[in-house]
Amino acid sequence: MDNKWARVLWDYLCLHQSLEKSDVIIGLGCHDVRVAERSADLFLEGLAPWLLFTGYLGNQTAGVWTRPEADVFLDVALRMGVPRRNILLETEATNTGENIRFYRLLKENNIPAHRVILVQQPFMERRVFAIFLHQWHDQGEHTHAIVTSPQMGISAYPHFTALTC
Structure with a gap:
């Protein structure tokens, strides 16, 4: 089967932004x-001093x-070697829009968010960036967002690690 159009769509959804040192991943x-x-790899490479994971159970994980x-x-x-003291958790979000509302947790912990790296699945990059721009502008602070994902092509999806926890 020819998957040329699937590749075109995949390439459009992936932003391919350059990474820069940031305040938080x-x-x-x-x-x-x-x-x-x-996310852990980027932290271990020294791209930010903080790592925040956000998410409760969503459409693909509930049940x-x-x-x-x-x-x-x-x-x-933790298994990859990220120190627990550098990780924050938000465990209530059930969708991408709620995931983006992490700014409250950052403010409560006095963590600056002038530059952030958002990590999600490759086909979600464009959506995450758009939602971030829509929701974050109300915070009154200018924040530069970079979106990235596991570095892979469309042939790597789906994968055995999905839904195995």
Whole structure:
């Protein structure tokens, strides 16, 4: 089967933004633990001093996982060597819009958010960026957002790590 149009769509949805040092890396909850792995890798590469995982149970994890997505992502990051003291958790969000509302947790912990790296699945990059721009502008602070995802092509989806926690 020719999947040329699927590749065109995939390439459109992936923003391919360049990474820069930031204040915090935010791993947005989902069913794919490769998002947690990418978030932890970026932290371990020194791109930010803080890692925030956000997510309760969403459409793909409710009824499948018994723990919030943020807790599952925390386990992944700890196994990879991220110190627990550098990780914040938000365990109530059930969709992308709620995931973006992490700013409250950052403010409560006096963590600046002038520059953030948002991590989600590749096909969600454009959506995450749009939702961030829509929701964050109400906070009265200018924040530069970079969106990234596990580095893979369309042929890597789906994957055995999805829905296995």
